[in-house]
Amino acid sequence: MKTLLSTRRLVKRFGGVHAVDHVDLSLEGGKITALIGPNGSGKTTLINVVTGMLAIDGGDIVIDSVRLQRIRPSDVASYGITRTFQNLRLIQQMSVLDNILLVLTERNIWGALFEQHTKFHLATAEEILKKVGLWEKRNENAESLSYGQRKLLEIARAVSMEARIYFFDEPFAGLFPEMVRIVSGIIRELRASGAAVVLVEHDMLLVRELADYCYVLDSGKVIAEGTPEHVLKQQNVVEAYLGK
Amino acid sequence: MEYLIHIAVLACIYGILGISLNLVMGETGLISVTHAAFYGLGAYAVAFLLVGFGINFFLATLAGMILASGVAFAIGVVFLRLKEVYYVLGTVGSNVILFSVLLNWNSVTRGPLGIGGIPRPEIFGFRFSENEAFLLLVLAAVAITYAISVLITRSSFGRVLNAIREDEDVVSVFGYSVYHYKLVIFTIGAAFAALAGAFLASYLTYISPFSFTVVESIFILSIVVLGGLGSGRGALIAAGILVITPEALRFVGFTPDIAAQMRQVLYGLILILLMLYRPQGLLGRFRI
Ligand SMILES: Nc1ncnc2c1ncn2[C@@H]1O[C@H](COP(=O)(O)OP(=O)(O)OP(=O)(O)O)[C@@H](O)[C@H]1O
Ligand SMILES: [Mg+2]
Numbered sequence: 001m002k003t004l005l006s007t008r009r010l011v012k013r014f015g016g017v018h019a020v021d022h023v024d025l026s027l028e029g030g031k032i033t034a035l036i037g038p039n040g041s042g043k044t045t046l047i048n049v050v051t052g053m054l055a056i057d058g059g060d061i062v063i064d065s066v067r068l069q070r071i072r073p074s075d076v077a078s079y080g081i082t083r084t085f086q087n088l089r090l091i092q093q094m095s096v097l098d099n100i101l102l103v104l105t106e107r108n109i110w111g112a113l114f115e116q117h118t119k120f121h122l123a124t125a126e127e128i129l130k131k132v133g134l135w136e137k138r139n140e141n142a143e144s145l146s147y148g149q150r151k152l153l154e155i156a157r158a159v160s161m162e163a164r165i166y167f168f169d170e171p172f173a174g175l176f177p178e179m180v181r182i183v184s185g186i187i188r189e190l191r192a193s194g195a196a197v198v199l200v201e202h203d204m205l206l207v208r209e210l211a212d213y214c215y216v217l218d219s220g221k222v223i224a225e226g227t228p229e230h231v232l233k234q235q236n237v238v239e240a241y242l243g244k
Numbered sequence: 245m246e247y248l249i250h251i252a253v254l255a256c257i258y259g260i261l262g263i264s265l266n267l268v269m270g271e272t273g274l275i276s277v278t279h280a281a282f283y284g285l286g287a288y289a290v291a292f293l294l295v296g297f298g299i300n301f302f303l304a305t306l307a308g309m310i311l312a313s314g315v316a317f318a319i320g321v322v323f324l325r326l327k328e329v330y331y332v333l334g335t336v337g338s339n340v341i342l343f344s345v346l347l348n349w350n351s352v353t354r355g356p357l358g359i360g361g362i363p364r365p366e367i368f369g370f371r372f373s374e375n376e377a378f379l380l381l382v383l384a385a386v387a388i389t390y391a392i393s394v395l396i397t398r399s400s401f402g403r404v405l406n407a408i409r410e411d412e413d414v415v416s417v418f419g420y421s422v423y424h425y426k427l428v429i430f431t432i433g434a435a436f437a438a439l440a441g442a443f444l445a446s447y448l449t450y451i452s453p454f455s456f457t458v459v460e461s462i463f464i465l466s467i468v469v470l471g472g473l474g475s476g477r478g479a480l481i482a483a484g485i486l487v488i489t490p491e492a493l494r495f496v497g498f499t500p501d502i503a504a505q506m507r508q509v510l511y512g513l514i515l516i517l518l519m520l521y522r523p524q525g526l527l528g529r530f531r532i
Contacts, residue, residue: 051417077419089414091407093530102407103418105400109428112401161418 004029004063004196005050005081005165011058012042012049012220019045021220022059027165027196032187034207034228035200037217038241043200044086046217047167051083052076077107080164084154084171086200092143096134096153099142100125103160124160132156132182148179155183159190166190167198172206184210204232216240249375253447255487256382257440260389262467262479264436267393269465270473270530271402272429273409275328277461278319278335279437281342282312284456286438287445291359292352294446301365305442309435315342316434320427339458346453358452362445382443386480389436393476396432405429406474409530437464466515472528481526486511 005027012020019042048054052073106112129135132152216224218240289308293299323334471478490507
């Protein structure tokens with residue numbers, strides 16, 4: 001399969017902390033790539049850099065063979081990249097439905113000014129919200145949902161983007177088993193559709209079950225990569241998680 | 245009766261100001277303390293063009309709206325990229341600067357003397373000189389402003405504004421150029437403030453810079469807070485309440501100058517009480 005996005009010697013520093021330390025990553029379409037590593041190893045920071053929310057301090061990002069040393073957040077969507085947030089960033093005082101419609105409608109300002117959402121938008125939103133079981137709640141504000149439901153809404157919002165590259169930052173954390181099944185189903189569907197899916201996950205059973213390839217980060221560095229079976233056996237990976 | 249019509253006209257003018265500032269502040273979360281200056285630009289454009297050149301009120305109003313939009317655009321370009329605090333201070337500074345322009349550019353604004361003898365609107369030979377007729381005209385302006393504000397808030401554009409008020413970083417990651425959305429709504433808001441100013445100038449037939457100070461901007465801001473963020477209807481009702489209450493003070497026996505001072509106290513009190521007990525205002529859709 002084709003490489004949709006790669007990073008080369010990517011660096012992000014916070015003062016003296018090398019949160020992302022010369023990371024080379026390669027994401028292929030039709031594959032689920034797991035990004036694992038202990039707390040504070042730089043997984044979220046890496047996603048923030050690739051999605052333009054943090055400036056790049058070194059190295060570059062290659063998308064469709066184009067080398068970028070700077071990504072503006074508002075351009076991320078046009079590269080076909082989307083994401084969820086580990087700490088949930090929905091529009092709280094907005095209905096569930098509007099949270100989805102927000103990402104479906106016109107981006108051009110003048111277009112948006114003279115557009116109200118159409119039947120087509122509504123049908124798309126209905127399909128996605130039904131998939132995550134939130135259609136009945138469509139008129140409630142996002143803030144009134146339970147934690148798990150908000151998490152599903154975040155995932156539904158990302159899926160609505162019909163992107164080519166998805167970053168899911170701990171999508172399963174805190175979910176009940178039936179919700180975990182819904183989310184893993186969605187992630188598999190995205191893979192089947194040819195998208196590149198990045199999965200940050202602490203549960204190694206889920207990583208083994210879903211991931212085709214796996215990068216292990218520790219203190220911002222990639223300490224191992226390969227298939228999950230291969231990587232999770234490695235001594236340095238076990239040590240990174242358990243301490244020496 | 246004449247007096248009631250007077251109050252109604254003022255309430256309508258402040259209604260337009262409230263609805264337009266709600267688009268900026270209520271829907272988008274951009275606190276703006278420049279609204280009175282845009283209001284003033286509309287008023288002065290009409291005064292200058294009608295008194296100096298005998299241009300038709302409606303054309304002059306349009307010119308005032310374009311002028312205010314242009315100035316708002318420039319202010320927006322400078323300040324809308326900044327962090328919120330700096331942006332807000334920028335809007336305060338802008339109002340101060342525009343006020344001093346009105347106060348000191350004597351050849352155009354006649355400085356502190358103000359401009360008098362502003363005629364009432366006229367169209368196809370009909371002049372709105374009676375206050376009743378003027379009220380109908382300003383009511384039509386309120387209706388148009390309200391309708392446009394509803395269209396904006398129901399549009400896809402309006403949904404993006406509401407999202408920006410909560411989390412602009414997220415909005416931009418999902419593909420929107422947040423800065424441009426802010427710039428457009430800031431500019432539209434200023435145009436409608438100028439519309440209100442045009443009506444004020446032609447209604448009072450006299451204007452001076454002192455109607456367009458930072459304090460006036462804060463008054464308009466308190467209309468939006470009382471009405472509730474994200475509610476055009478709330479802004480209209482709040483404009484009515486805030487125009488009527490000080491008048492009511494006069495009726496319960498305060499002398500006019502004490503009533504005028506009570507007015508300031510009253511507005512302050514309303515804002516404080518709202519923050520303490522009802523931060524969402526009368527009809528607000530959003531919390532601050
Ligand atoms: N905005 C920031 N400012 C300063 N330091 C930060 C910032 N964000 C992250 N860091 C630091 O960068 C390092 C990597 O953090 P990051 O959140 O990327 O880890 P993570 O792998 O996502 O961890 P977790 O599994 O807990 O989510 C940590 O040392 C963290 O303290
Ligand atoms: Mg993280």
